[in-house]
Amino acid sequence: LSKQYFYREMLLRFLWLIVAVLCLSRGTNKRVARSPSQWSRTRKAIRIPTVSYSPTDINATALHEFSRLLRKAFPTVFSSSLVQHEVVADYSHLFTVQGSQPDLVPYMLLAHIDVVPASESDGWDAPPFSAKEIDNFIYGRGTLDDKECVMGMLQALEYLLLKGYRPQRGFYIGLGHDEEVSGLNGALNIVRLLKQRNVHLSFLLDEGLLVVDGVMKGLDGPAALIGVSEKGSATVKLSVTSAPGHSSMPPRESSIGILAAAVKRLEDNPMPMLFGQGPERGTFEHLAHKFIFPIRFLASNLWLFAPIVGRLLALKPETNAFSRTTTAVTMFNAGVKVNVLPSVAEAYVNFRIHSAQSLQEVLDLVDSTVGDQRVKVEVVDGFDPLPVSSYSETSYGFQIIKKSILDVFPQLTVAPGICVANTDSRHFKDLVADIYRFIPIWLVQYIGRLLERTLLQGQSQHLQPPLKTKP
Ligand SMILES: *[C@@H]1O[C@H](CO)[C@@H](O)[C@H](O)[C@H]1NC(C)=O
Ligand SMILES: [Zn+2]
Secondary structure, eight states, X not given: OTTOHHHHHHHHHOOOOOOOOOOOSTTOOOOOOOOHHHHHHHHXXXXXXXXXXXXXXXXXXXXXXXXXXXXXXXXXXXHOTTEEEEEETTTEEEEEEOOSOTTSOOXXXXXXXXXXXXXGGGTOSSOTTTOEEETTEEEXXXXXXXXXXXXXHXXXXXXXXXXXXXXXXXXXXXXXXXXXXXXXXXXXXXXXXXXXXXXXXXXXXXXXXXXXXXXXXXXXXXXXXXXXXXXXXXXXXXEEEOOOEETTSOOSSOHHHHHHHHHHHHHHSOOOOOTTSSTXXXXXXXXXXXXXXXXXXXXXXXXXXXXXXXXXXXXXXXXXXXXSOEEEEXXXXXXSSTTEEXXXXXXXXXXXXXXXXXXXXXXXXXXXXXXOTTEEEEEEEEEXXXXXXXXXXXXXXXXXXXXXXXXXXXTOEEEEEEESSOOGGGGGTTTOSOEEXXXXXXXXXXXXXXXXXXXXXXOOSOOOOHHHHOO
């Protein structure tokens, strides 16, 4: 999720970590109490700089070190006869856990080992690879993206195996090593391996959304959002070429003017309002009772009010993304000298595509909105929104994740949601229909408010870590 500015901010400012453990098997949901050794293992994981700089520039030394850490930290996982471990593409890992009932279709848990670069000059409160503990918070790159999942899953498995647990349903744990730079080596080779073996999966769980609290305006209380799809994306390059000339004899329209007008048309004519036609409908319907009045009333009656709710959401950039494909002009380049008319002007526009629209539909609309032969429109890259995973009452994956969340956080409302960033899970879309994106992390606004409240009330008692105060 490195691409998401939001996440970066969180990482920089209030890094914290919950080793909450999801055990996705029938009837055996257990919360593993925080223990010093569990903490220290996770901190060791944070200290290894498994940074991905580009698809061809990864830190092999750190990745090897990480493999050694896993073997050392989870001896039972690596020695159990129930677990088969394989290294994939040198640094990624695939664990196959046998179930006692082979007729039950296995599921898969996914996480990634690598992190995006971090430099101490970025304003960290503690060095990014120090895993320093300050007031019960662990600071460091990867604490919530995504080493807490890597360590949490293996910790859960280690714990359960030690307890003599044997799952009925088999499952896989996949750990990619290059998610931050596309996953084309790690995740994709895990997919290849599973395809070769003709593996069918009942569902897949990866990182993505989390527990939000105070993030959505008008929502009363915290909610766990399980990502059931990812928005699509398109990057379009617009360019205008004209004869170069001197500024003393300008033509009536310059390349810059023509391009600027085209860009303005794209901003003035946003993509169509689609609120209610994608999984955002499910988000609002599931959360309806938690909204304050009058949003509650509107959200409970989307059959009638979807257009109004969509229009309200469109008023703010944070919520506009729910209601349509967003248009963002991100680069505009032209000109080198004050007295020379540039021969080329170019701009880049990035679209995040709503689930109810396709890449092609967006491109067609861009063409017709630009509507000027002099403006060349090229697609730099793009892909369709991901398929929407099921989230009905009978959806096995969705319901078992929901049940696991409620076992750990009983006070939450669980709802489907849409991810705006992409994860390794997209490589699995031919292998499994139901892909869910959720990590059991309580988003920082909660912590922020807790701190604020404590400070305001002048309480001097030591703040409890989130796992102790909340669930
Ligand atoms: C790669 O990781 C090792 C530790 O495993 C570290 O000592 C080294 O500085 C890292 N290299 C880069 C370029 O980050
Ligand atoms: Zn991630």
